[in-house]
Amino acid sequence: MRDFLPADKARRERVLAVIRDRYRVHGFDEIETPVMEEYSRLHAGIGGDNEKLAYNVLKRGLDADAVRGAADDQAQLTDLGLRYDLTVPLARFYATNRGQLPTVFRSIQIAPVWRAERPQKGRYRQFMQCDIDIMGDASARAESELIVATLDTLDALGLEGGSVRINDRRVLDWMLDAFGFTPEERPSVLITIDKLDKVGTSGVIAELRERGAAASAVDAFEAFLTRPMTMEYNPYGERQIRKFLPADAPDEVVAHLVAIGEAVAAARSVAGGGETALADIPLVFDPFLVRGMGYYTGTIFELAHPSVDYSLGGGGRYDGMIGRFLGQDVPAVGFSIGFERLVDLVEIADEGARTAVVLVHDRDVPESELLAHKAALIASGSRVRLEQRTKNLKALLERAAADGYTSFATLAAGAAPGTLEIKPLA
Missing domain, CATH: 3.40.50 (Rossmann fold)
Incomplete structure (x- = not known):
């Protein structure tokens, strides 16, 4: 957790002002949620490893005997916790206030979150998140709006040339099933696959064997990764997507991904004042993009920029989360900019200053x-x-x-x- 001197604070606010402005012109409305949520909500098994990093708040009025008696049961000791992201609070917000919101609700949340991280460069225990989410729209339009708004925001901050890696968790599940991995193995297998860009094919295969994954499934996966491929360039579209997947990939998922590309191309054409072909849109299909949050149910994406070798944000579709609070499923998808990483790359003059x-x-x-x-x-x-x-x-x-x-x-x-x-x- 950090202090900010006046010049740093002013620079951060200028960047936040640009982000807010671009999100608002794309039709999103800003909301605010409390910094704390109920313990049961934050630890509902949908936040992945972030649940382990939550700061929990002791119940008021506990005496020493009560604390000792419940030392091994967090749920007995705590009833609240600091939010570790903005998506879980948003789901609770939507379930609580749905009657006052439009059928398709586009939200902005810009606020700090807290995780008990091991501090290091670019990773803090308190940090700012900048989220946009769309609830109530299951079509590819929702993902397309989020991607276009995010890329537009990056351009407005002077970081032209950004791109979005995109995948679908349904594709990952289908591939793991096609290779022969059991449902019980999938969580650990996904953790290993997520390291593909860091340790390479041989490293991933070796780790899968060390973890004791089904040998036949690992063999099938290795054969797929090392298969001969032609190197001609394929723009984002159905041909590129199917090229990077095993045969007979689910048509519904492929069509959804293609529709996102077509909508983004149409929007970028108008914004750029000319026709934008699918070949020119800043989307890259990555069949092994994983993203760790347990609540993702469909499309997932990460924001990249050529100036850095790490992502500047990400998100995905979490259609099952709101139903946990509402008792009725509502489609939802969100995109978050990693503000703490982004702000160090941006210089914005205070042109409107007195x-x-x-x-x-x-x-x-x-x-x-x-x-x-x-x-x-x-x-x-x-x-x-x-x-x-x-x-x-x-x-x-x-x-x-x-x-x-x-x-x-x-x-x-x-x-x-x-x-x-x-x-x-x-």
């Missing part, structure tokens, strides 16, 4: 004169900070410049209002 003046005054200037001069500058549209003159004026002005101030003036006792000389800060 003139920011540091008013450096002598020690003997009366408070009434100081406040009168400050009020006059504010009335003229400036932002003003009062600073008493120090021996090292250069250091004082350098600190002010680092905080975003652009000019300064000096003030001695008895100066008449309106006579200050405003000078630029180098």
